[in-house]
Amino acid sequence: MAEPIIEFKEVAKSYQRGDRIFYALRHVNLTIHEGEMVVILGPSGAGKSTLLNLLGGMDTATEGSIIFEGVDITKYNDNQLTQYRAKNVGVVFQFYNLIPTLTAYENVALMKEIEENTLDPKKCMEAVGLGEHFHQFPAQMSGGEQQRTSIARALAKNPKLLLCDEPTGALDTETGRGVLELLQKMSSESQHTVIMVTHNSSFADIANKVIRVKNGTVESITINQKPINANEVSW
Amino acid sequence: MLNRKLLRDLLKNKIQFISIFLMSFLGLLVFVGLDAEGNGLGTSSKSYYDATNLADLWVMGKGFTNEDIRIIENLTGVAHAERRLQINTTAVLENEPFVQLNFIEENEVSKLYLKSGEKYSSSSEGIWLDELFAKGQNLSIGDTITLEYNGMKITEEIKGLIIHPEYVFFLADEGAMMPNYGSYGYGFLSSKEFPVQNQFVYSELLVDVDQDVNLTRIKDAIKSQIDSDNLVITDRKQSLSYSTFDAEKQQHISMGFMFPIVFLLIAILGIVTTMTRMTSNQRIQIGTLKALGFTKQKITLHYMSYGFAISLIGGLMGAYVGYSYLPLLFRENMMEAYTLPVWEVSMSSNSYIAILANVFISTLVSYLACQRELRDPPATTLKPVVPKKSKPTFIEKSALWNRLNFSVKWNYRDIIRNRIRTLMGIVGVIGCTMLMVCAFGCRDSVTDMTSWMYGEIMTCNTKIIFSDLAGDASKIDYAKKYEGQLIEEKAIELAVKNLKKTGSITVLDKGNYIHFQDDKLSHINLSQNGIALSYKMAQNLGIDIGDFVEWHIVGETKWIKSRVEQLYRSPANQGISMNRKTFENLEHTFCATALLTNKSPETNLSDQDEIQAVQNINKLKQDMDKSMEMMNTMVGILILAAVLLGVVVLYNLGVLTFVEKTREIATLKVLGFSSKQIRGILQKQNLWVTIAGIIIGLPIGYQFLVVLCSTLSESQDLVPSVTILSYCFSIGGTFAVSTLVNWLLSGKIKTINMVDALKGVE
Numbered sequence: 001m002a003e004p005i006i007e008f009k010e011v012a013k014s015y016q017r018g019d020r021i022f023y024a025l026r027h028v029n030l031t032i033h034e035g036e037m038v039v040i041l042g043p044s045g046a047g048k049s050t051l052l053n054l055l056g057g058m059d060t061a062t063e064g065s066i067i068f069e070g071v072d073i074t075k076y077n078d079n080q081l082t083q084y085r086a087k088n089v090g091v092v093f094q095f096y097n098l099i100p101t102l103t104a105y106e107n108v109a110l111m112k113e114i115e116e117n118t119l120d121p122k123k124c125m126e127a128v129g130l131g132e133h134f135h136q137f138p139a140q141m142s143g144g145e146q147q148r149t150s151i152a153r154a155l156a157k158n159p160k161l162l163l164c165d166e167p168t169g170a171l172d173t174e175t176g177r178g179v180l181e182l183l184q185k186m187s188s189e190s191q192h193t194v195i196m197v198t199h200n201s202s203f204a205d206i207a208n209k210v211i212r213v214k215n216g217t218v219e220s221i222t223i224n225q226k227p228i229n230a231n232e233v234s235w
Numbered sequence: 236m237l238n239r240k241l242l243r244d245l246l247k248n249k250i251q252f253i254s255i256f257l258m259s260f261l262g263l264l265v266f267v268g269l270d271a272e273g274n275g276l277g278t279s280s281k282s283y284y285d286a287t288n289l290a291d292l293w294v295m296g297k298g299f300t301n302e303d304i305r306i307i308e309n310l311t312g313v314a315h316a317e318r319r320l321q322i323n324t325t326a327v328l329e330n331e332p333f334v335q336l337n338f339i340e341e342n343e344v345s346k347l348y349l350k351s352g353e354k355y356s357s358s359s360e361g362i363w364l365d366e367l368f369a370k371g372q373n374l375s376i377g378d379t380i381t382l383e384y385n386g387m388k389i390t391e392e393i394k395g396l397i398i399h400p401e402y403v404f405f406l407a408d409e410g411a412m413m414p415n416y417g418s419y420g421y422g423f424l425s426s427k428e429f430p431v432q433n434q435f436v437y438s439e440l441l442v443d444v445d446q447d448v449n450l451t452r453i454k455d456a457i458k459s460q461i462d463s464d465n466l467v468i469t470d471r472k473q474s475l476s477y478s479t480f481d482a483e484k485q486q487h488i489s490m491g492f493m494f495p496i497v498f499l500l501i502a503i504l505g506i507v508t509t510m511t512r513m514t515s516n517q518r519i520q521i522g523t524l525k526a527l528g529f530t531k532q533k534i535t536l537h538y539m540s541y542g543f544a545i546s547l548i549g550g551l552m553g554a555y556v557g558y559s560y561l562p563l564l565f566r567e568n569m570m571e572a573y574t575l576p577v578w579e580v581s582m583s584s585n586s587y588i589a590i591l592a593n594v595f596i597s598t599l600v601s602y603l604a605c606q607r608e609l610r611d612p613p614a615t616t617l618k619p620v621v622p623k624k625s626k627p628t629f630i631e632k633s634a635l636w637n638r639l640n641f642s643v644k645w646n647y648r649d650i651i652r653n654r655i656r657t658l659m660g661i662v663g664v665i666g667c668t669m670l671m672v673c674a675f676g677c678r679d680s681v682t683d684m685t686s687w688m689y690g691e692i693m694t695c696n697t698k699i700i701f702s703d704l705a706g707d708a709s710k711i712d713y714a715k716k717y718e719g720q721l722i723e724e725k726a727i728e729l730a731v732k733n734l735k736k737t738g739s740i741t742v743l744d745k746g747n748y749i750h751f752q753d754d755k756l757s758h759i760n761l762s763q764n765g766i767a768l769s770y771k772m773a774q775n776l777g778i779d780i781g782d783f784v785e786w787h788i789v790g791e792t793k794w795i796k797s798r799v800e801q802l803y804r805s806p807a808n809q810g811i812s813m814n815r816k817t818f819e820n821l822e823h824t825f826c827a828t829a830l831l832t833n834k835s836p837e838t839n840l841s842d843q844d845e846i847q848a849v850q851n852i853n854k855l856k857q858d859m860d861k862s863m864e865m866m867n868t869m870v871g872i873l874i875l876a877a878v879l880l881g882v883v884v885l886y887n888l889g890v891l892t893f894v895e896k897t898r899e900i901a902t903l904k905v906l907g908f909s910s911k912q913i914r915g916i917l918q919k920q921n922l923w924v925t926i927a928g929i930i931i932g933l934p935i936g937y938q939f940l941v942v943l944c945s946t947l948s949e950s951q952d953l954v955p956s957v958t959i960l961s962y963c964f965s966i967g968g969t970f971a972v973s974t975l976v977n978w979l980l981s982g983k984i985k986t987i988n989m990v991d992a993l994k995g996v997e
Contacts, residue, residue: 049990058905058989079909086907097902101648106641113641114907157907 004067005034005160005193006055011064011074013050024050025216028064032209034160037187037227038195039203042213049165051213052197056091056163057084069160086114090154092183094166096146098138104149105134111156124152128182144175151182155192162186164196173235180206180230202235237537244513245541251509252545254887258505259549259593260556261879262498267554267586268561273487274583275562279575280403280480287346289400290441292450293474294457295467295789298436306460307440312448317341318437320426323847324382324389328372331841333407333419333848334365334382336389338426344441345401347423348576352376352395355423361394363423367574369396371417382422385704386844389430397423398574404479405574408700408848413858414572465792467728473737480573487565490943497666498876499593501884502549504659506542506597508891510604511655514538518608525613535605542601543594550593558582564868642916649892649920656891657924663884664928665935667877668969672936673943674873675961680944683956685859688806689852695719695748695831698850705845710827719832720746723818723825726789727810731776738772738810740788742818748831751803751812756954761814765800771952772809773802786811788823795821806952874968881972889921889980897987904989914981921980925973929966936965 012026025047032038042048053059054066057073060081065072073084098107108121125131128148138146147167154162164183168176184206187194196203204210205228212219245252283289294307299318307316320338325331340357347355350366353376362380374380374393381390399421407419429435444453454468471477514521524534562580569578628651630636636644650657699717701710714721721744729736743749743761753759754770761767768776768784778784780799787794803812815825841849893900896917903913937957944953 053990056905082904082907082909085905086909089907091905093902097898097905099645099899099902101645101652102641106644110641111906113912153906 003034004031005069007031007067008054009065009067011054011061011066013047013054013059014062023216025054025061026063028218030211030218030221032193032195034193035187035191036193036208037184037206038193038209038211039207040195040197040211040213041199041201041204042219043199046213047216048197048199048213050216051211052163052165052195055161055195056089057081086157088160090157090159090162092147092150092154092162092164092167094169096138096143096150096170098146098149098153100138103135103137104130104141104145104152107138107149108152108156111153115157117158118156119158121152121156124156125149127155128152142175143171144178147171147175147179148182151179151186155186160193162192162194164194166198167196168198168200177231177233180233184227184230200235202233206230206233237533241537241540241544244517245544248509248513250890251505251512251887252541254883255502255505255509255597256545256549257879257883258498258502259546259597260553261876261883262502263550263553263590263593264557264561265498265876266492266557266589267582268557269487269490270586270589271558271580271582272562272565273484273490274586275578275580276480276484276487276569278581279577279579280484282579283348283403283575283577284400287348287400288344288443289471289477290345291444291471292442292453292457293469294440294442294461295438295469296440296461296465298438299440303440303461307442307457310453310456310460312445312453313442314445315343315443317344317441318426319439319441320429320435320437321439322384324384325847326372327381327383327388330418331848332368332372334368335421336382336384337421337423338429338435339423340426340437344443345399347395347397347399350396350398350576352393355395355397357425357427359394359425360392360428361424362391362428363395363397364393365402365420365422366396366398367416368420368422369393371420380422385702387430389428391422391424391428398576399423401474401476403573403575404476406475408850415858416571416574467789469737473728473735483569483573497662497669498880499589499596501659501663501666501880502546502593503596503600504655504662505884505887506546506600507604508653508656508659510538510542510601511607512891512895513541514605514608521605521608522613525609531609534609535602538605539598539601542597542599546594546597550590554582554586554590558586564872568868642919645916646920646923649896650923653892656888660884660888660921660924661928661931663880663888664925664969664973665932667881667884667972668929668932668965669936669939670873670877670880671965671968672933672957672962673939674870674877675964676937676940676955676957677873677943678867678870679956679958679961680940680953684806684953685856687954688859689856691752692750692805693748693831693852694750694833696833696852697831697836698852699830699832699836699840699846700848700850701828701830702845702847707826709845710830713830714744714827717830717832717834717836719830719834720744720748721827722749722829722831724808724828727786728789729772729776729810730785730794731778731782734776736772736775737789738769739808740786740810741808741812742815742825743812744815744825744827746831748833749812751801754802754804756804759801759803761812762800763814764817764820766797766811766813766817767801767803768799768811769809769952770802770804772811773799775809784811793822797821804952804954806954809952877968878972881969882976885921885925885973885976886979888924889917889976890983892917892920893980893983900984900987901989904987910984913984917980917984918977921973921977925969929969932969933962933965 008028008030011028013024015022015024028051040048040051050059054061057076061074065074068084068088073081076084099110102110105121105125108124111118125134128151130145130148130152133141133145138149141149167179167183171179180203183194183196186192205224207227208224210222210224304316304318307313318340322336324334324336326334342355342357347363349355353359355363364374364380369375376393376396379390379392381388402421404414405416405421406414426435442453444450450470457468458466521534558580566578630647699713710721713719723742725740727738727740729738741749751759751761751767773779776784778799780802783796783798785794785796818825836849840846900913937955940955940957944955
């Protein structure tokens with residue numbers, strides 16, 4: 001087994017609501033290894049989005065420590081977190097979040113502005129199967145094409161963590177399956193660590209590791225010895 | 236319930252609505268303020284003129300009899316006529332101040348306005364003295380004052396302090412440009428008080444006519460009925476006091492017209508951008524309302540009430556504040572230049588029209604904005620709008636495009652897709668730069684005028700003005716003694732066809748103290764055989780070089796028709812100039828009225844009977860600099876307006892971009908862009924808009940100044956000028972405003988929560 005890439009130790013996230021303290025997450029312990037395909041599963045409000053935000057350095061934990069490659073990122077300040085996101089994390093959003101005034105190619109090439117060692121945007125586009133849509137604006141593309149662009153953008157940074165928030169949430173089954181297949185390929189062939197958040201339990205079968213979240217705690221962590229191919233998933 | 240939605244929407248978009256509110260507020264503040272002030276000048280002066288029954292016509296001649304009065308009063312349309320003698324005296328006080336004395340017969344036309352003391356009656360003895368002069372010379376009721384006229388001494392007890400409708404604006408001499416009340420004055424007394432009664436003649440007739448009679452007809456009738464061949468008849472428009480004040484009033488009103496247009500234009504652009512953004516954001520809401528069964532009218536009315544409410548509240552508050560406070564800013568300076576018993580403030584119908592127009596246009600724009608979303612059936616409106624396909628512009632197709640960095644591309648496309656919003660920003664910056672150029676330019680122009688008048692056109696140190704007692708021989712002696720230049724300055728009347736204007740004539744003897752400049756301000760020599768006409772007078776008469784003008788000296792009958800050989804520019808005295816030789820060739824006798832010199836006169840020179848006054852040019856310069864204080868107030872108001880305009884427009888633009896881009900900014904943050912990088916991207920657009928606005932605003936500001944200068948009074952010729960330093964200040968000022976706004980906005984980027992990027996589209 002490879003080295004752990006990221007580790008949560010007794011992590012909690014709480015909010016002050018008037019006099020009361022509300023916990024979005026508590027006592028979370030988990031370990032994710034390099035090259036794994038992880039699915040975080042849970043109903044809405046369970047805390048899976050909070051978990052993803054903490055993984056991506058978009059939010060800070062209130063308790064515990066998050067160790068990324070041996071360094072505790074909960075101690076990071078704003079600038080360091082920005083650096084962390086820029087260097088290590090790629091995010092695929094449910095609603096794609098492409099910059100509407102940039103073409104598909106420009107959205108991917110955008111990554112050059114923050115990271116010098118980016119992959120060639122053209123290769124990334126090809127890797128997601130978008131050769132001919134280089135110069136379309138997001139509004140002129142289908143949902144699937146937009147999501148592929150979004151994945152290509154995330155890949156361009158060659159991130160250590162590829163975080164996906166309901167990546168098929170806005171897509172039809174057929175298109176969604178294509179996106180899942182692509183993500184699975186990223187993990188198995190290119191050794192990217194892919195972490196996907198979803199409420200759809202059918203996706204559990206395609207992962208190496210399934211983390212089930214409920215009421216702000218980790219309910220179970222299961223290892224899938226033989227994940228199925230994404231094109232066999234149905235929902 | 237929709238009203239509750241209205242309130243909450245207003246709160247949610249408070250920055251945009253506040254900025255529209257501010258633009259409506261500022262636009263009407265300036266408009267109504269200046270209108271109420273200018274119109275107030277009109278009503279105050281009108282009630283003053285009505286109460287004192289200011290004469291409608293002044294007839295000047297050699298001496299009028301009771302018979303003349305009878306003839307004139309018998310003319311149809313004439314209500315009353317009375318006689319008077321006006322003489323220029325010097326008071327036996329320190330500095331020998333100039334006092335214009337009026338010996339009056341009755342007190343029915345151009346009546347005295349009593350400020351304190353005894354009421355005037357034709358039987359009373361004593362003098363009624365100019366209130367400001369009394370104050371300036373520390374005189375009070377009961378004191379005696381002695382005045383000298385041609386060696387004659389007139390000593391009188393001061394019975395009352397007055398102001399007079401013919402002295403609303405009053406200069407000590409034709410060459411002065413700004414009044415300095417208190418250092419000279421006027422007095423009124425009964426004709427019985429003239430010390431040598433057998434020398435007394437009435438040289439002036441004041442005529443009061445009925446309302447709405449044709450003045451030209453009465454003038455002609457008087458000329459044909461009175462048996463005298465050297466009558467000069469002037470009306471109110473030809474009197475310095477009346478016309479100067481009238482021009483001042485006009486100037487205030489026209490200023491009030493020009494500036495608010497900028498603000499109102501921006502208010503409208505602001506409403507267009509905000510309302511279209513809001514209605515397109517609420518597209519699905521509109522669809523829902525329709526699907527729920529709300530009528531089109533009801534929804535339209537709802538969206539119209541945004542524009543209506545904001546512009547109504549903003550406009551009314553602006554009008555109130557402008558009406559109450561803006562006139563006060565001018566008051567002190569106005570009181571230094573003009574004398575009126577009361578200073579009223581009153582709105583003209585233009586103010587009401589402006590308030591209504593503002594509300595109407597704002598409401599109309601809101602109406603049009605929501606119609607766009609209401610056109611489609613609810614089924615279509617319930618779905619999000621399909622974005623327009625935009626064709627790539629030529630820049631995007633060019634090879635250069637791919638080499639541009641992200642922030643340039645992003646901002647370029649953002650501008651292309653939000654043209655109206657960008658236009659609003661640019662217009663705002665243009666307005667800001669323009670107002671600054673105008674403000675600094677006004678100051679430059681007036682500063683320039685002082686050095687132009689007393690540095691380039693008149694280059695002597697001292698002007699010695701002769702009294703009527705000085706003979707030709709002694710004038711020549713003075714000229715030799717002071718190595719000076721003799722000049723003759725007289726009032727003239729000019730005519731082209733039926734158009735008559737009063738002006739002055741300057742005749743130059745040998746010497747080199749008065750210089751002439753053509754319309755491009757380069758030096759010219761007076762031609763040897765023709766007359767030169769001042770540029771502003773030529774404009775007023777509508778003629779040019781080569782045309783003919785008829786003129787005569789006031790008090791003389793001979794009209795002369797002359798060809799205009801040259802035009803020259805002159806800041807203050809408008810009329811004609813010529814050499815002594817030319818003047819004598821026209822069969823006039825040269826009779827010097829003043830001597831220009833660079834030698835310092837003896838201190839007691841003005842005591843001589845032959846000398847009426849000795850003017851120190853430096854003193855005149857200082858008087859003129861006083862008028863700069865008024866200018867500084869104006870400059871201050873304009874710059875304040877410019878800064879407010881710039882801040883509000885750029886901030887609104889920034890916030891609009893910001894609000895629309897919240898999701899994109901959050902995404903960029905998640906992707907790893909630092910706040911600093913994002914700030915740089917957003918500020919770039921602001922910077923472009925600022926630069927574009929400045930580039931367009933500078934020449935427009937200059938043009939604006941040209942218009943402003945040309946709307947000044949008929950007698951003043953102001954050359955618009957803007958120094959390089961002023962341009963620099965305007966550019967620097969606009970950038971300062973832009974930087975301030977960037978600083979205000981940059982704090983907001985930190986407040987954006989990245990997690991929002993992960994949420995669904997609202």
